[in-house]
Amino acid sequence: MSLNRALLTGAAGHLGRELRQRLAGRFPILRLSDLAEMAPAGPGEEVVRCDLSDAAAVTELCRGVDAILHFGGRSNEDDWDTILSANIVGAVNLWEAARQAGVKRIVFASSNHVIGLYRRDTRIDHRAPAAPDSRYGLSKAFGEDLAALHAYKHGIKALCIRIGSSFAEPADARQLSTWMSFADLVRMIDVGLEADYVFEIVYGVSDNSASWWDNSNAARLGYRPADSADRFSATLAGKKTEDRLTERTQGGVFASHEFDGDPDALP
Numbered sequence: 001m002s003l004n005r006a007l008l009t010g011a012a013g014h015l016g017r018e019l020r021q022r023l024a025g026r027f028p029i030l031r032l033s034d035l036a037e038m039a040p041a042g043p044g045e046e047v048v049r050c051d052l053s054d055a056a057a058v059t060e061l062c063r064g065v066d067a068i069l070h071f072g073g074r075s076n077e078d079d080w081d082t083i084l085s086a087n088i089v090g091a092v093n094l095w096e097a098a099r100q101a102g103v104k105r106i107v108f109a110s111s112n113h114v115i116g117l118y119r120r121d122t123r124i125d126h127r128a129p130a131a132p133d134s135r136y137g138l139s140k141a142f143g144e145d146l147a148a149l150h151a152y153k154h155g156i157k158a159l160c161i162r163i164g165s166s167f168a169e170p171a172d173a174r175q176l177s178t179w180m181s182f183a184d185l186v187r188m189i190d191v192g193l194e195a196d197y198v199f200e201i202v203y204g205v206s207d208n209s210a211s212w213w214d215n216s217n218a219a220r221l222g223y224r225p226a227d228s229a230d231r232f233s234a235t236l237a238g239k240k241t242e243d244r245l246t247e248r249t250q251g252g253v254f255a256s257h258e259f260d261g262d263p264d265a266l267p
């Protein structure tokens with residue numbers, strides 16, 4: 001579809017910096033935004049510093065935008081005030097501003113921590129009820145529901161990518177299941193921008209044979225991962241923690257942190 005101006009939030013972050021390079025030239029104008037400082041605008045770029053929790057600033061940020069890649073916010077567990085402001089108020093402001101600006105699509109960097117309390121031996125697809133493992137995971141579940149509200153009620157299409165672990169290389173045994181290469185992340189973003197859908201949830205993973213997730217919904221939408229964590233299995237298979245709960249849950253340390261429930265009650 002023809003998109004003149006796309007907005008990338010979280011552009012100063014780990015994935016934002018990677019996407020900035022990989023998406024260069026993909027749109028006539030790429031507007032880059034973050035709370036933190038970013039490198040100056042290059043050709044075809046606009047750089048706008050903005051706190052997502054500032055509604056008026058976010059309204060300005062979204063003006064003239066056709067599509068949004070929403071990667072900004074707190075990317076790990078934190079206290080309620082931080083999560084509420086960056087991920088919940090921030091997302092509400094973004095979708096509301098997108099509605100006012102007539103944005104057509106939003107690709108949302110959701111997270112595997114929406115379902116992080118599932119056990120690793122439970123195979124789930126995109127329809128499994130949320131089982132957030134943290135305040136952070138719960139904020140991403142909220143973001144998915146917010147995206148659904150605006151997709152079905154206001155016509156802003158949304159692809160929610162429950163990203164596993166997107167780093168240059170997988171780092172441990174868990175990431176043999178959850179790893180997504182940067183190139184596959186870009187492939188999934190392309191699905192989000194091009195495919196015919198209204199609201200969808202997919203898992204952001206490469207073609208890992210150890211994956212816990214049935215990602216047939218992503219395949220149905222046209223996602224064809226080209227990378228796999230399998231080539232790292234010989235070196236990483238033994239790289240586990242000593243903690244049984246961490247190793248039992250899909251969310252790993254996000255799930256075991258502050259856990260005082262019943263491990264046998266996990267879905």
Ligand code: NAI
Nearest residue numbers: 010012013014015035051052072073075109111163165166
């Ligand atoms: P990151 O922490 O490096 O980047 C997030 C960016 O958001 C930072 O540059 C930060 O300054 C910005 N930010 C935080 N609060 C903000 C606010 N109130 N207003 C404006 N900007 C704000 O995280 P990373 O790894 O780049 O992740 C990007 C997105 O992808 C995040 O939403 C994260 O939750 C999601 N994700 C990442 C995964 C990964 O493996 N890297 C896995 C699952 C989800």
Ligand code: 15L
Nearest residue numbers: 075076111112113164165178
């Ligand atoms: C996430 O949601 C985080 O943003 C990222 O830093 C990793 O911790 C990733 O999940 C993961 O589960 O490996």
